[in-house]
Amino acid sequence: MGISLAFYWVPDAPIEGFRQRIFYIHVPIALTAYACFFWAAWKALRLLWTRDERYDLESYTAVHMGVIFGILTLVTGSIWARTSWGVWWTWSERQLVLFLVLFLFYSAYFMLRFSVEPGPRRARMSAVYALFGVVLIPVSFLAIRLAEGLIHPVVFDRDVGENLAGSQLLTFVICLAGTLALAGSLYLNELTGKRLDARLAELREALS
Amino acid sequence: MRYLADVGTLAAKDLRLELRSRDTVPAMLLFVVATLVVFNFALPAGASAEAAYGLLWAALVFTAILGLTRAFAAEREQRVLEGLVLAPSDRSAIWLGKAIAVVAFLALAEVVALPAFALFFEPVSWELVAAVALATIGFAAVGTLLAAMAAASRARELLLPLLFLPLVIPIVVGGVGASIADDPGRYLGFLALYDLIFAILSWASFEYVVTE
Numbered sequence: 001m002g003i004s005l006a007f008y009w010v011p012d013a014p015i016e017g018f019r020q021r022i023f024y025i026h027v028p029i030a031l032t033a034y035a036c037f038f039w040a041a042w043k044a045l046r047l048l049w050t051r052d053e054r055y056d057l058e059s060y061t062a063v064h065m066g067v068i069f070g071i072l073t074l075v076t077g078s079i080w081a082r083t084s085w086g087v088w089w090t091w092s093e094r095q096l097v098l099f100l101v102l103f104l105f106y107s108a109y110f111m112l113r114f115s116v117e118p119g120p121r122r123a124r125m126s127a128v129y130a131l132f133g134v135v136l137i138p139v140s141f142l143a144i145r146l147a148e149g150l151i152h153p154v155v156f157d158r159d160v161g162e163n164l165a166g167s168q169l170l171t172f173v174i175c176l177a178g179t180l181a182l183a184g185s186l187y188l189n190e191l192t193g194k195r196l197d198a199r200l201a202e203l204r205e206a207l208s
Numbered sequence: 209m210r211y212l213a214d215v216g217t218l219a220a221k222d223l224r225l226e227l228r229s230r231d232t233v234p235a236m237l238l239f240v241v242a243t244l245v246v247f248n249f250a251l252p253a254g255a256s257a258e259a260a261y262g263l264l265w266a267a268l269v270f271t272a273i274l275g276l277t278r279a280f281a282a283e284r285e286q287r288v289l290e291g292l293v294l295a296p297s298d299r300s301a302i303w304l305g306k307a308i309a310v311v312a313f314l315a316l317a318e319v320v321a322l323p324a325f326a327l328f329f330e331p332v333s334w335e336l337v338a339a340v341a342l343a344t345i346g347f348a349a350v351g352t353l354l355a356a357m358a359a360a361s362r363a364r365e366l367l368l369p370l371l372f373l374p375l376v377i378p379i380v381v382g383g384v385g386a387s388i389a390d391d392p393g394r395y396l397g398f399l400a401l402y403d404l405i406f407a408i409l410s411w412a413s414f415e416y417v418v419t420e
Binding site for chain 2: 048101102104105108111112115116117121124125127128129131132135136139140142143144146147
């Protein structure tokens with residue numbers, strides 16, 4: 001984990017304006033959040049397929065990671081918006097809006113989970129919900145694109161070029177790998193912790 | 209064929225119950241008209257027509273939530289859902305029957321809401337009616353599944369809006385777009401796409417939500 005963090009900070013060599021560097025943090029975090037949600041949906045699908053309980057915990061942990069990285073996306077995106085355009089929030093920034101919708105959706109996931117009694121039913125409901133989440137991602141994206149014509153005119157233009165030159169690309173890839181590694185280790189960490197908790201609860205029940 | 213017969217029976221049961229008890233639909237009708245009146249005060253003077261259409265869609269979403277909160281209430285109170293699940297028919301028939309009933313209730317509410325809107329605010333075009341029809345299918349499809357989830361939880365009335373609102377944001381986008389944009393066809397197409405995707409998904413996953 002330390003290595004991934006080291007990688008994380010090392011490539012922050014100034015290439016163009018200082019502000020632009022947050023791109024290297026914000027986008028990998030956003031992509032990692034998506035990756036977490038897709039991983040959660042995959043685990044959810046496996047749960048529904050095989051009815052093996054252990055996928056429930058994996059799916060839940062992945063959603064948790066996704067939400068954490070989602071919050072980070074929103075925060076770093078806000079900071080970027082503030083430095084680039086002078087506003088903390090803008091509805092014309094597609095990624096932020098999409099993340100806000102997804103953040104709402106997955107926050108409701110936790111509401112769902114904590115208001116249902118633990119058991120196979122809760123596992124299945126969470127799995128179905130996680131699946132709906134990933135279907136919602138492209139549908140929301142499409143919706144937000146359609147909505148842009150309706151709500152606010154796109155006033156701000158992106159000042160980050162679409163083409164990534166060699167050294168920038170390398171930096172980006174390293175940051176992405178680092179963030180994914182970070183997410184992965186956090187995920188495994190939390191999963192192990194939760195599994196231990198569950199095991200402990202089982203043992204307690206067996207002993208009492 | 210048995211499947212469709214089951215669906216028909218279930219939908220007819222809900223409609224008949226509603227006809228006899230008359231508790232959900234009148235509440236929805238009154239709610240949507242009251243909301244429109246509130247919006248008159250919520251809109252500042254000289255607000256654009258677009259704002260009014262936007263608020264119409266907000267009213268429709270909240271009316272849908274109202275109706276859906278009641279969707280599985282009878283089943284839960286009488287503990288009928290376990291019985292339905294044990295019945296030797298495909299569980300997704302429960303979803304389809306219930307969704308059809310919800311569409312019927314929402315349609316009744318809209319039959320009142322749209323003329324009221326036309327009276328109070330802005331004219332209602334055929335594209336808007338089409339959008340409302342497509343949106344109703346979307347609300348019912350997604351809402352029935354989520355209502356079943358919420359019915360199993362402790363926090364029922366609180367949970368349904370939380371689950372429902374993020375999922376129907378695309379419907380609102382499609383609906384408002386069809387109301388005010390220059391080419392509503394795109395938005396109507398999007399609504400149809402949403403309905404297709406989420407109806408299939410809800411139909412397929414209802415079984416997992418409702419069985420123990």
